[in-house]
Amino acid sequence: MNTFSSPLKGGTPGRAHQRRRRAAFTPARLGVYAFLLTAALFFLLPLYVMLVTSVKPMSEIRLGNLLAFPTHFTLGAWSAAWQSACTGLDCNGIQVGFWNSVRIVVPSTVLSIVLGAVNGYALSFWRPRGAGLLFGVLLMGAFIPVQVMVYPLVRVLASVHLFSSLPGIVVIHTIFGMPVMTLLFRNYYVSIPQELFNAARIDGGGFWRIFLQLMLPMSTPIIVVAVIMQVTGIWNDFILGLVFAGTRNLPMTVQLNNIINTTTGERLYNVNMAATILTSMVPLAVYFVSGRWFVRGIASGAVKG
Known part of the structure; x- marks a missing residue:
């Protein structure tokens, strides 16, 4: 058969x-x-x-x-x-811009992610009065062009003596990163069952205890997504670093522009190409190392809600 x-x-x-x-x-x-x-x-x-x-x-x-x-x-x-490449009058190479970018990226990434996580958690579970309006304002801030806000921010930072300083550029990146981070974490926390939060409230958990002991340990996928987005975005930034960082804190992208545009005789194309690759190595390394976790974080709720 x-x-x-x-x-x-x-x-x-x-x-x-x-x-x-x-x-x-x-x-x-x-x-x-x-x-x-x-x-x-x-x-x-x-x-x-x-x-x-x-x-x-x-x-x-x-x-x-x-x-x-x-x-x-x-x-x-x-x-x-x-x-030894010249970035204007200084000939100390692009290593100066590298360490400036590290000092800018690390605190800006940490602060924007922390604030975005707390905002997203509050807007998802606690929902204070006017939470919808606040979320709409934050969401609108994610789509406002940077160029529109440069001059007002220059005036504000100059009035508080933070213009052209390392804390000033960190504050700027934190402000511009907070709307997107709030959107990511809010949409991620919305996908978490409300019953978990209600059970924690019945057990006597408060705002910070629930966030630190329950929500934050569950947020590893979206934290990885947020770190990748912030590190690559802040590292590749040019205009904000040029305007707000000051001459002593210029990031690597600005230093690269100065190397390419500084000519003292012959234009050294091999040095320019090497400096370009050195500038892009950190974002490339972040994507190659963390790309799998980025896709996993996106699939687990980063764009839901």
Whole structure:
């Protein structure tokens, strides 16, 4: 009976396997693969040009072949970009901007996430009077262009003596990050069953105890999402760092712009490319290391509610 019924079910296993292989290479799937390959080349080609140019001596770069592999591999441009490239009148390399960016990113990320988590928790479970209006105001703040608020913030920070200082730029990034962080945490906490909060209230838990002992340990996925968004956003910022940080605290992106635009004779394209890659290494490392947790956090409620 099994021999008779096997052809009726689709033939032998070998033929079924051949049909599945043929189905795997349909025109539609080949078109998708072609599009993905083209998109990958489109995004990876500039990175390839930067990498090969950064390890070439200037004698090879002058030949004009951007795509050619280096015949004389050298890391001198990387060392110069880090230690001795000129950013205006100072020739201490882009390392100065790196440490400035670290001092800006760490407190700005921590403060904006803490405030966003507390706001999202309060708006999700405690819901004070006017919570909907407050959430709408915060949400509106996430869509206001930065350029519209630059001049008023300059006046405000100057009046409290925080303009052109490290605390000033940290406050600015915290202000601009708080609406998005509140939106993320509020939508995440909305997906948590209300019964957990009610049980904690019955057990005598207060505002901070429930937040610290119940909600915060459950917030690891969304915290990872928030850290990735804030670190990459603040690190890649240019205009806020240029306006509010002051000359002693210029972030890495501003220092990179100064290196590229500072010319003392010959323009060193290999040093410029090396400095560009050094500036982008932190966001790339964050995405490569934490990309899996980013997707997991988004899927677990970051965009729900």
